[in-house]
Amino acid sequence: MFDIEKAKSRGLKPEQIEIMQKINENSLKRDNCKKHDFVDGSRFGKYRCKNCGCEEGVEFVLGYKQGLKHASEN
Ligand SMILES: [Zn+2]
Structure with missing residues (x-):
């Protein structure tokens, strides 16, 4: 911060x-936010969470999705 x-x-x-x-x-x-659900954001390469409204770049979103996937596999 x-x-x-x-x-x-x-x-x-x-x-x-x-x-x-x-x-x-x-x-x-x-x-x-308890769990992000990303949809397209305000501009190209940006994604917005439907639950909390935060907006993140593509690298954050990809990392987040992979983290969830790996967590569910283990
Ligand atoms: Zn969120």
């Missing part, structure tokens, strides 16, 4: 702060 207060005190631009806040919000959603 980004430390927003620290970022502000370092004089980062508002656009940069906003991006950090969005990433923090996304991380919170992702971490509180």
Whole structure:
């Protein structure tokens, strides 16, 4: 998680702060989700979870799916 207060005190631009806040919000959603169910996201290469609304890149989603598969096999 980004430390927003620290970022502000370092004089980062508002656009940069906003991006950090969005990433923090996304991380919170992702971490509180019981089980992701990914569908196509807002743009190419992005996927959104139907359950929590987090949005992740293709590498995260592939890794997540493989993790589930392996967990179910063992
Ligand atoms: Zn989720």
